[in-house]
Structures are given as structure tokens and as C-alpha cells.
Amino acid sequence: xxxxxxxxxxxxxxxxxxxxxxxxxxxxxxxxxxxxxxxxxxxxxxxxxxxxxxxxxxxxxxxxxxx
Numbered sequence: 001x002x003x004x005x006x007x008x009x010x011x012x013x014x015x016x017x018x019x020x021x022x023x024x025x026x027x028x029x030x031x032x033x034x035x036x037x038x039x040x041x042x043x044x045x046x047x048x049x050x051x052x053x054x055x056x057x058x059x060x061x062x063x064x065x066x067x
Contacts, residue, residue, distance in 0.1 A: 003025055010023035045063070049056035 007023045007025045010021060013021040043062075045060040047058045047060055048054070049058070
């Protein structure tokens with residue numbers, strides 16, 4: 001299955017209550033293996049999930065006043 005097909009399948013997803021999912025294929029190139037400092041990582045508002053929190057987590061917005 002190619003990326004276009006996957007994006008089209010995702011874009012057709014709808015929940016039982018009618019919530020629609022949008023999906024856009026981003027073809028830009030990104031730098032690999034970019035180092036993130038401990039300070040930068042601590043600034044991310046991560047909430048680990050109870051099930052495999054090392055893989056599954058929610059990134060929440062910064063609280064007001066955070067930089």
C-alpha cells in the first residue's frame with residue numbers, strides 16, 4: 001500500500017458519532033537524528049498513557065506563562 005492510498009483511507013474515517021478525520025500527506029524532507037537537549041525535552045508537556053507510556057502518550061499545550 002502506498003502513502004497516497006493510506007492517506008485516502010485515513011481521510012475517509014468517521015466515528016460512530018460522526019467525527020471526521022482529516023489527513024494530509026506531508027512530503028517535506030526533515031532532518032534526521034536531530035539532538036534535543038534535556039532542557040528542551042523537559043519543556044514538552046507529555047502525559048504518558050497507562051498502557052506502554054514509553055510509546056503511547058499525549059502532548060498537551062504548554063500552560064500559560066511557560067516558555
